[in-house]
Amino acid sequence: MSENPAWPFAPADGTDAQDELARSFARLFTGSDAERVLGHLRAQTIERRTAPDLPEAALRHLEGQRSVVAAIESLIARGRR
Numbered sequence: 001m002s003e004n005p006a007w008p009f010a011p012a013d014g015t016d017a018q019d020e021l022a023r024s025f026a027r028l029f030t031g032s033d034a035e036r037v038l039g040h041l042r043a044q045t046i047e048r049r050t051a052p053d054l055p056e057a058a059l060r061h062l063e064g065q066r067s068v069v070a071a072i073e074s075l076i077a078r079g080r081r
Helices: 015-028 032-044 056-080
Strands: none
Touching: 015 056, 032 056
16 A cells, blocks of 8 residues: 555555444444434535635535545445445
8 A cells, every 4th residue: 555645544454444444333323313414515616606705714624525535435435345
């Protein structure tokens, strides 16, 4: 696994640790409450549309939030496979 200093949330240990983390996310985000929370996170970040005059700092902040939500969704999908 290559290290990405810009993304410090990936586990540094091998695939087994990554798979276990993904399974933990899948277990945690199960059920109607989890779906409601994920829907809220998605609506507030990934599905959010911004005005064209949004300041660059705010856009960068939103893109960071989108990246975290996308990573959570990716781990959930991986853990369910």
